[in-house]
Amino acid sequence: MDAFPRTQVEGISLPRLIVGTNWFLGYSHTSLAKDKFIKGYQSRDSIARILAVFLESGVDAVMGPVNPLLEEAIREAEQRVGQKIIRIYTPWFNITPGGPADNEPEYVFDICAKYGATFCMPHQAVTDALLDRRDGVIRDIRKYTAMIRERGMIPGLSTHMPETVVIADRTGADVATYIQIYNAAGFLMQVEADWVMNIIRNAQKPVMTIKPLAAGRLLPVVGLAFVWNTIRPVDMVTIGTTTPDEAREVIDISLDLLSRQVPEYELQRTRSKKSLS
Numbered sequence: 001m002d003a004f005p006r007t008q009v010e011g012i013s014l015p016r017l018i019v020g021t022n023w024f025l026g027y028s029h030t031s032l033a034k035d036k037f038i039k040g041y042q043s044r045d046s047i048a049r050i051l052a053v054f055l056e057s058g059v060d061a062v063m064g065p066v067n068p069l070l071e072e073a074i075r076e077a078e079q080r081v082g083q084k085i086i087r088i089y090t091p092w093f094n095i096t097p098g099g100p101a102d103n104e105p106e107y108v109f110d111i112c113a114k115y116g117a118t119f120c121m122p123h124q125a126v127t128d129a130l131l132d133r134r135d136g137v138i139r140d141i142r143k144y145t146a147m148i149r150e151r152g153m154i155p156g157l158s159t160h161m162p163e164t165v166v167i168a169d170r171t172g173a174d175v176a177t178y179i180q181i182y183n184a185a186g187f188l189m190q191v192e193a194d195w196v197m198n199i200i201r202n203a204q205k206p207v208m209t210i211k212p213l214a215a216g217r218l219l220p221v222v223g224l225a226f227v228w229n230t231i232r233p234v235d236m237v238t239i240g241t242t243t244p245d246e247a248r249e250v251i252d253i254s255l256d257l258l259s260r261q262v263p264e265y266e267l268q269r270t271r272s273k274k275s276l277s
Helices: 032-041 044-056 068-081 105-114 124-130 141-150 163-171 193-202 220-228 244-258 271-276
Strands: 006-009 012-015 017-019 061-064 086-089 117-120 157-159 178-181 207-210 236-239
Touching (some): 017 244, 044 244, 061 068, 105 141, 163 178, 220 236, 220 244
Parallel strands (some): 017 061
């Protein structure tokens, strides 16, 4: 299988496809029942098997929260394949006084560094709370990016708000990349898809897009065709999968789309489609 195409973010070579973790850790964006199913189904071994499929295709970057189960699975996959995984952590931490001591920024960033994060990108729950649209600033961002740099990690920002990219660029925030929701369904997006498309196109830094399948609301070929054909060569797509077969499927579809080929893969069979065969 061909090695997956790569891009550069502040001198770090990254695959243009990044492994997402919602379908490892139980964030389905569907229902509590689906969250429980994911958490009951996934284990260190099952996650490691999925990660191994990605690694074998050159997809060697994972995005997610600081999570012991995830870290154990990453290490297991690294041992199985004999290749390192680039960790892109998206931590949440206290931004006002009085929060839990183990959620203070210093403590959280120390954990990210301890787990070997290359990129540390404050989660949307932090970033979007700090964004001040009235004054056009991201409050305290320099303090947090400096703390990230001090620990040898590369800072970025994870956001659901399209203004974050625009304001961070305009104010010269010390970040190397952005995480931005982008999908054909407009799922969880705060403005229309063509507006976000334009923001990504004009971003001064590479963008890691997330939720390309709108948390399972779009077929893989539909969601991936839209995203791969409307982002720049420097940008990336983050996608979560539940099984090794799903991982292989999204890799194959993505490679075909990036080669400007109509994807060919075995279709699902149902009784209602029998007359089409």
